[in-house]
Amino acid sequence: MRELTYAQALREALTEEMERDPNILLMGEDIGVYGGVFKVTEGLMARFGEERVRETPISESGFIGAAVGLAMMGKHPMAELMFMDFAWVAADQIFNQACKMRQMSGGQVKVPLVIRTQQGGGRGNAAQHSQCLEAHFAHIPGIKIALPSTPSDAKGLLKQAFREQDPVVVIEHKLLYNTKGDVAEQMDPILFGKANIVRPGRDVTIISYSRTVLHCLEAATTLAAQGVDAEVIDLRTIMPLDMDTVLASIRKTNRAVVAHEAHRNAGFGAEIAARIMEQGFQHLDAPVERVGALDVPIAYSLPLESATLPSPDKIVAAARRAMRMEA
Amino acid sequence: MGLTTEQLKDAYGRMCLARAFERKCEELFMQGQVRGSLHMSIGQEASAAGTALALRDSDLLITNYRGHGHALAKGISPRAAMAEMLGRVTGCCKGKGGSMHWTDMSKGILPANAIVAGGLPTVVGAALAGKLDGLDRVAVVFFGDGAANQGATHEAMNLAAIWKVPAIFICENNLYSEMTPIGKTTTNKDLAERAAAYRMPATIVDANDVEAMHAAVSEAVTRARRGEGPTFIEAKTYRLVGHMIGDSQIYRSKDEVEEWRAQRDPIRLAGDKLIARGVTRAELDAISAGADATVADAAAFASASAFPDVSEIFVDVFEHNALN
Ligand SMILES: Cc1ncc(C[n+]2csc(CCOP(=O)(O)OP(=O)(O)O)c2C)c(N)n1
Ligand SMILES: [Mg+2]
Numbered sequence: 001m002r003e004l005t006y007a008q009a010l011r012e013a014l015t016e017e018m019e020r021d022p023n024i025l026l027m028g029e030d031i032g033v034y035g036g037v038f039k040v041t042e043g044l045m046a047r048f049g050e051e052r053v054r055e056t057p058i059s060e061s062g063f064i065g066a067a068v069g070l071a072m073m074g075k076h077p078m079a080e081l082m083f084m085d086f087a088w089v090a091a092d093q094i095f096n097q098a099c100k101m102r103q104m105s106g107g108q109v110k111v112p113l114v115i116r117t118q119q120g121g122g123r124g125n126a127a128q129h130s131q132c133l134e135a136h137f138a139h140i141p142g143i144k145i146a147l148p149s150t151p152s153d154a155k156g157l158l159k160q161a162f163r164e165q166d167p168v169v170v171i172e173h174k175l176l177y178n179t180k181g182d183v184a185e186q187m188d189p190i191l192f193g194k195a196n197i198v199r200p201g202r203d204v205t206i207i208s209y210s211r212t213v214l215h216c217l218e219a220a221t222t223l224a225a226q227g228v229d230a231e232v233i234d235l236r237t238i239m240p241l242d243m244d245t246v247l248a249s250i251r252k253t254n255r256a257v258v259a260h261e262a263h264r265n266a267g268f269g270a271e272i273a274a275r276i277m278e279q280g281f282q283h284l285d286a287p288v289e290r291v292g293a294l295d296v297p298i299a300y301s302l303p304l305e306s307a308t309l310p311s312p313d314k315i316v317a318a319a320r321r322a323m324r325m326e327a
Numbered sequence: 328m329g330l331t332t333e334q335l336k337d338a339y340g341r342m343c344l345a346r347a348f349e350r351k352c353e354e355l356f357m358q359g360q361v362r363g364s365l366h367m368s369i370g371q372e373a374s375a376a377g378t379a380l381a382l383r384d385s386d387l388l389i390t391n392y393r394g395h396g397h398a399l400a401k402g403i404s405p406r407a408a409m410a411e412m413l414g415r416v417t418g419c420c421k422g423k424g425g426s427m428h429w430t431d432m433s434k435g436i437l438p439a440n441a442i443v444a445g446g447l448p449t450v451v452g453a454a455l456a457g458k459l460d461g462l463d464r465v466a467v468v469f470f471g472d473g474a475a476n477q478g479a480t481h482e483a484m485n486l487a488a489i490w491k492v493p494a495i496f497i498c499e500n501n502l503y504s505e506m507t508p509i510g511k512t513t514t515n516k517d518l519a520e521r522a523a524a525y526r527m528p529a530t531i532v533d534a535n536d537v538e539a540m541h542a543a544v545s546e547a548v549t550r551a552r553r554g555e556g557p558t559f560i561e562a563k564t565y566r567l568v569g570h571m572i573g574d575s576q577i578y579r580s581k582d583e584v585e586e587w588r589a590q591r592d593p594i595r596l597a598g599d600k601l602i603a604r605g606v607t608r609a610e611l612d613a614i615s616a617g618a619d620a621t622v623a624d625a626a627a628f629a630s631a632s633a634f635p636d637v638s639e640i641f642v643d644v645f646e647h648n649a650l651n
Contacts, residue, residue, distance in 0.1 A: 033578050034506035057476035057512035058443045058504055089442065089477070124362025124414070126425045128441040296644045299635075300425025301414030302362060307637045 001184060007177040009151035010040045010116075013158035014078070018048055021076060024162060027054040027063050028080030028116075037082060038118060038177050060086050064115065065093035071113040072101060076162060084119035084133050084171065098167040099142030114161045118172040120211060120261055121309050125174075127297035130305075132210075132262035134171055138239055138271065143167040144192055145239040149213035151181040153236055156190030163189055173211040173261075193240035197249070201231035204319050205249040207272055208259045209235040212310060216259055219315035226316075228323055238268055246272070247280045254285040255322040259315050264292030289318040330380070330538050332604050336614060338380055338537045339597045342372035343618035345396035346594060348405060351622050352395070352412055352426070356572050361412050363425055368396040370535075370567030373593035374499055375400040377540025378467060381548050387435045387453050387466035389446040392427040393499075393566075394439045397469055402434040409625035415632035422635045423643065443504075444470060444477035447496070451483050454492035454557075463552040467495045467544075473504020475518050481525075484559070488525040493551035495544065496522075496559045499534065505570045506578045522559035534562030535593040538600070565591065 004012065018024045026041060032055040035042030045053040056063040060081060067077040081087060087094060094115070101111050121130035137145050144166060148154040154172065161168040198213060199220050208216045213234045220230040231249050235242060250256050256276055258269035273288040294308045317327060330338060349367040356365045368375065371393070379400035382388070390397040399405065403419060411418030412426055419431050420438075427441040437453060440446040450468035457464035474480055475498055487494045498518050502509050515521065522529035528550065532543040540562060547558035565587040569576050576584070598611050641648045 029504075030506040032507075034575075037505070055507050055511050057507075058473040059476045059478065061478050062476075086442065089479070124425060126363060126423075126427060126441065128427070128445075129363070294640060296640050297423075299423040299640065300363065300411075300420075300428075301418075301422035301635055303634045303637055304414075304423065304640050308640055 001182045003180045004151050004183040005177065006151045006154050006172070006179050007038060007040050009155040009183045010158055010172070011042065011044070012183070013155040014041065014044060015047070017159055017162040018044070018052065021162065023074065023076045024078065025052040025054065025070070025075060026078045026080065027056050027067065029056055029058055029082050031055060031080050036080065038174070041080070060090035061093050064090040065097060067113050068093060068098045068101065068111055071111040072109045076112050076114070078114040078116055081115055081117035083129050084117045085128050085131050087117065087133055087136070094143070095140045099140050102166070103142065110165050111167050112165045113167045115167070115169045116158070116172065117169065118174045120173045120175060121298045121305055122175050124300055124302065124305060126300040130298040132260065132293070134238060135262055135266060135268045137169050138268055143169055143239065144237065145169050145171065146192060146237045147171045147210040148236065149176070149210055149234050151179065152183045153190060153196070155183055156187055157236060159187070160189035160192055164192070171210065176211050190236065192237040193242050194236065195242035195245040196234045196236055197231060197245065198234045199230065199232040201229040201253070203229045203253055204255040204257060204322050205231045205233060205246070205253045206257045206259060206315065206319060207233045207235065207246055209238060210261065212259050212261050215310065215312045216315055218312040219319065222312065222316050223319055228319060230319060243275055243279060246276065250276060250280050251283050254283055256284070257289040257291060257315065257318045257322050259291040259310060259318070261310055262292055263295050264290055265295040267292045286322045286324060289322045291315050291318045330541055332601065332606065334380060335538070335597060335601055336606065338376040338541070339594070339601060339611070340614045340618060341376040341379060341400040342537065342594045342597060343615040344405065344621060345372045345375060345399050347618045347622040348399060348408070348625070349395055351409070351626055353572060355412065355626070361426065362414065363427070364571045365426055366393045366571050367568050368393045368566065370587065370592065371499060371501060371564045372396050373537035373540050373597065374497070374534040374562045374564055377534070377537040378497060378544045380541050381544035382465065382467065385435055385464055387437060387464065389437045389450045389453065389466070390439045390469045391443070391446060391471070392439065392441045393471070394429065394469060398429045398431070398436050398439065401436055403429060403431045403436055405621050405625040406628040407431070409629040410632050413629045413632070414634060415629055416635040416639070417628070417632040421639060421643070423639070444474040444479040446470065447474070447480050447483035448486070450494050451486045451490070451492055454487070454494035455490055458492055463493070465493045465495060465548050465551045467497060469497050469499060471504060472498060472500040472502065472509050472518055473512065474498070475521060476512055484522065484525045484527060487557040488527050491554070491556035494557040495547045495551060496557060497544070497562055498559065499562045499564055501564050501566045503566070503570070503579070506574065508578060517561055519559060519561040527557055527559050529559040529561065531561045531563065534564040535591045535596060537593060537597050567592070
């Protein structure tokens with residue numbers, strides 16, 4: 001084991017996968033000589049050449065569409081979308097094209113395409129560069145969604161993304177790139193649809209993914225000091241969604257909090273809460289609590305942005321409500 | 328059509344203001360007071376000043392994340408702009424937008440955009456609105472060479488052409504889109520070639536020469552006001568600093584930057600012209616000192632201003648405030 005940053009772990013996954021499969025090629029803005037604005041692809045152009053690491057114009061619709069064509073014809077492209085917020089620029093190619101081709105063609109084509117992107121607030125990037133949009137992807141059938149929270153998961157999930165034969169979006173978080181963690185030298189891909197219990201506990205289940213998992217762990221520490229033993233589940237992928245792990249936990253704790261950084265309204269937490277209600281209603285001792293960003297665009301000014309985004313404190317408060325404890 | 332000496336002094340002052348303002352922002356960014364990403368337009372000030380001098384207050388401007396110079400030249404309050412950089416309630420967007428979204432509708436400055444090419448379709452509508460209302464108002468959009476490769480750019484240019492709207496598309500070609508040189512993203516030698524596809528008149532201008540820039544925009548404005556439709560201006564320029572603070576600039580040589588700085592700095596070029604016209608060095612120094620004083624005043628104003636109250640989160644989301 002050694003410590004790697006999240007960005008290094010992603011780079012290692014890309015390197016290993018590109019060594020393994022000559023059909024993998026990367027494209028995106030500034031990913032070549034510069035190595036990407038978050039430096040994830042640093043050195044890859046020098047190693048794999050300009051054919052396989054392609055710097056694109058600022059044409060998200062164009063190059064993601066081109067990736068769909070490559071994928072249909074036997075390549076395994078990865079398109080880097082610099083900020084999740086730009087997914088809407090490429091929305092047709094992602095949602096009408098990539099997600100639909102297999103089914104529309106009656107299974108004659110497949111689209112093994114990986115989109116890597118990053119999302120989230122906390123840096124003062126304001127409303128057009130801070131959003132979390134995983135629920136938009138989850139709403140459209142035909143694409144798998146991974147949201148790694150640690151360097152090790154980043155490596156394992158990205159490696160798996162290249163083993164999938166369908167479109168996958170790997171959603172990173174801009175504030176995770178410099179976080180460090182142990183990453184095994186020899187690492188198998190992490191299968192999609194297998195949640196990770198990152199902290200076992202008896203009293204309340206806190207379900208999350210991506211950077212918010214770190215907030216949940218902090219919240220769990222605070223809760224422990226208050227006599228509440230929280231179990232924290234990192235879903236890792238939300239499509240597919242591992243409800244078995246969630247339900248098994250709730251059978252034990254009888255209480256649940258769902259936390260993510262995306263807006264609460266119609267966020268993916270609503271889907272999880274609904275499924276818990278459908279599949280585990282009898283195990284619940286309290287309504288499922290949801291924590292997410294307030295339903296307003298994310299402002300630039302620090303106090304406004306901080307108050308808009310979820311925090312460990314808000315997760316603690318939600319867990320206490322689920323425990324029927326005083327606020 | 329050149330500028331009068333008075334106009335050229337005015338342009339010089341606006342360029343000095345933009346430069347001093349952004350240098351101050353850089354300092355505040357390094358201190359952690361300016362958040363997010365800071366994209367400076369140092370080296371591109373003549374494009375902003377030349378354009379603004381050709382416009383009326385009532386004309387419209389849509390710029391992008393590299394638009395501080397454009398908005399300052401068009402008359403945004405330096406105090407409100409600096410307060411915005413610091414996220415204060417007295418900012419031009421009440422601290423909600425930050426560096427990339429400056430707005431001042433009283434000066435015709437529509438919200439600046441952080442989505443590359445996001446402003447091009449909207450400028451078509453903004454220009455059309457004036458035409459529908461029988462006004463001779465013109466709408467200008469600034470975008471980069473990189474933005475020229477977005478689909479939205481082409482849809483917007485075609486719409487502008489068929490509807491003959493009074494829009495001016497100013498493509499600031501600074502040779503790089505972020506960290507990628509233009510040779511890697513287009514086979515066109517000049518981006519003005521793109522306008523021909525939409526049969527839109529186009530000019531190429533040395534945008535480090537404020538007089539040339541002013542002349543090109545003035546001609547486009549005249550055409551637009553006469554109802555003759557849109558113009559594409561390729562403003563050839565160069566940014567003397569990184570794409571954003573923290574850009575290592577490994578994608579271009581120090582010599583290249585140094586050559587532009589030494590030979591083509593637009594503020595120096597305008598200063599040289601003024602000197603040639605008999606303006607004294609002392610006068611020039613007084614103009615730039617005036618800009619520095621304006622920025623110092625703006626910074627003091629901004630630092631003394633309060634942050635917005637957290638309740639502001641729910642304000643400005645809808646006509647009637649957001650519910651949560
Ligand atoms: C749709 C979209 N894609 C990518 C980006 C990230 N980005 C911000 S500025 C920029 C480069 C733009 O280059 P150019 O249009 O030449 O303008 P310049 O910054 O050089 O003024 C990029 C890629 C973005 N903001 N929006
Ligand atoms: Mg550029």
